[in-house]
Amino acid sequence: MAGHGRQGTAGRDGRLSAHGALYGAVDLGTHNCRLLIAGADGQRGLRVVDAVSSAARLGEGLAGSGRLKPAAMDRAIAALARFQRRMSRLGVARARAVATEACRSAANRAEFLDRVLAETGMELQPISPAEESGLTLAGCAPLLDPARPRTLLFDIGGGSTEAIWVEQGHEDGIPRIRDLLSLPAGVLTLSERLNCGDGAADRLRRTGDALDGALADFDDRHGIARALGDGGIQVIGTSGTVTTLAAVLLGLRRYRRALVDGVEVDFGRIAALCRDLAGSDRATRAALPCVGPERADLLGVGCAILAALHRRWPAERLTVADRGIREGILLRMLAEEAASPAADPRP
Numbered sequence: 001m002a003g004h005g006r007q008g009t010a011g012r013d014g015r016l017s018a019h020g021a022l023y024g025a026v027d028l029g030t031h032n033c034r035l036l037i038a039g040a041d042g043q044r045g046l047r048v049v050d051a052v053s054s055a056a057r058l059g060e061g062l063a064g065s066g067r068l069k070p071a072a073m074d075r076a077i078a079a080l081a082r083f084q085r086r087m088s089r090l091g092v093a094r095a096r097a098v099a100t101e102a103c104r105s106a107a108n109r110a111e112f113l114d115r116v117l118a119e120t121g122m123e124l125q126p127i128s129p130a131e132e133s134g135l136t137l138a139g140c141a142p143l144l145d146p147a148r149p150r151t152l153l154f155d156i157g158g159g160s161t162e163a164i165w166v167e168q169g170h171e172d173g174i175p176r177i178r179d180l181l182s183l184p185a186g187v188l189t190l191s192e193r194l195n196c197g198d199g200a201a202d203r204l205r206r207t208g209d210a211l212d213g214a215l216a217d218f219d220d221r222h223g224i225a226r227a228l229g230d231g232g233i234q235v236i237g238t239s240g241t242v243t244t245l246a247a248v249l250l251g252l253r254r255y256r257r258a259l260v261d262g263v264e265v266d267f268g269r270i271a272a273l274c275r276d277l278a279g280s281d282r283a284t285r286a287a288l289p290c291v292g293p294e295r296a297d298l299l300g301v302g303c304a305i306l307a308a309l310h311r312r313w314p315a316e317r318l319t320v321a322d323r324g325i326r327e328g329i330l331l332r333m334l335a336e337e338a339a340s341p342a343a344d345p346r347p
Contacts, residue, residue: 021337022049024087024095025329026080028124030059030102030158031188031298032240033079036326037090040334045142046327050090054079055294059102059159063189068106073115081120096329098135099126101159101186129182132325133164137177139327140236143262143319144168144175148234151175152224152313155324156239156305158188158298163215163309165222181218185211185305187241187298194301205278207301211308219312228315235267235313238321240295241302245270246320247290255290261322270318271310274303 020039027034033056041047056076061069080097087095103109104126116124127135136155144151144166151166163181185207194203219225227233246265247255277285278300286296 021093022090023330023333024083024092025326025333026083026095026097026122026124027325027329028056028058028076028080028097028099028103030062030100030160030186031055031057032158033058033076033083034326035083035086036330037087037092038330040337046330046334050086052083052086054082057188058099059186059188061192062102062106062159063193066106067108068102068112073112076112077116077119080116080122080124084120084122094333096333097122097124098132098325098329099124100132100325101157101184104128105159105184129160129162130177130180133162133177133180133182135325135328135332136162136238137164137166137175137328138331139324139329140238140321141175141331143236143321143323145234145319148232150227150232151234151236152315153236153238154309156237156241156302157186159184159186161185161211161305163218165218165224179218179222181215183211183214185214187301187305190301190305191297205304208278208304208308208311211305212312215308215312225313228313233315234319235315235317236319236321237306237309238324239302241299241306242270242318242320243322244290244295244299245273245303245306248288249273253289257322260320263320264317265320267310267315267318271307271314274307274310278303278307 022037022039025036033054035052036048037050038046038048056079058068058072058076060072103112106112109126113124116122137153140153146168149168151168153164153166155162161183164177165179166175167178168175190207194207224233243260246260246263249265249270250259252259282296285291285299286293291299
């Protein structure tokens with residue numbers, strides 16, 4: 001995916017006069033709410049104009065009550081309203097907004113969706129784990145190695161963790177999901193459930209053991225661990241946990257997406273770092289560059305999950321992806337427009 005380009009001037013017809021139509025993608029997760037605005041960039045896919053993220057924490061308290069808290073809904077709606085205004089200012093021609101685990105599992109999701117529409121004008125769509133994984137794969141597709149016919153793609157989210165088994169090599173060249181495992185175990189929900197402050201190392205270790213058991217059946221169905229040694233499997237990780245740890249491993253003082261997205265790292269070194277951080281105190285994690293006190297507990301849980309993934313699938317290399325659902329939404333929009341060149345891209 002291309003980096004940030006100059007923005008040009010937004011016209012009243014919903015297009016950038018210098019670069020053509022712009023498209024928006026909103027991903028409301030359990031912890032973060034993200035916006036990506038981009039246009040087409042020829043063979044390179046996306047030309048990113050704007051990217052924003054807000055820690056709306058929609059899933060706060062959901063693990064215990066099964067319902068979205070009023071304060072959490074207020075935060076998410078405020079973020080979505082900001083995103084809607086941002087898209088309007090930039091003249092976005094077409095947009096799609098989706099919500100994942102927290103919204104789809106909440107007992108009061110209908111109330112929340114009605115509020116979103118009434119207060120922001122945005123039609124927010126809860127998507128299934130299957131569609132979420134399909135969009136994640138579409139967004140990560142540019143990182144797939146065509147020389148390796150199979151890919152294990154995992155996504156550690158705020159409310160769930162997905163393992164996606166992908167096959168390439170079809171006649172049309174499109175990678176396909178052969179199987180999907182979605183576990184209701186994410187960094188925010190587990191952090192609340194386990195009370196992951198100082199002294200949580202044993203709880204995190206037991207959580208990792210339980211996750212490994214949940215991964216076993218998926219692994220046995222496809223023989224993933226056995227096949228890792230033949231070099232034909234690429235392992236890709238996408239999540240805040242993976243990208244943050246990669247930045248730490250690279251020695252970055254400030255997070256830089258251009259240096260992280262697509263980089264291949266030693267999976268064993270990241271797993272060792274995970275084990276150390278999962279057993280450390282909050283202050284140690286908070287002191288790391290690119291982490292800070294607000295994300296220290298979440299990183300501890302993410303490390304426990306990632307360590308379990310590595311224990312089950314100890315690949316030599318891990319491809320780090322700072323991309324996913326939003327990029328998948330935008331690339332699908334562009335493909336639809338390319339298939340209907342005469343269509344008006346405005347809603």
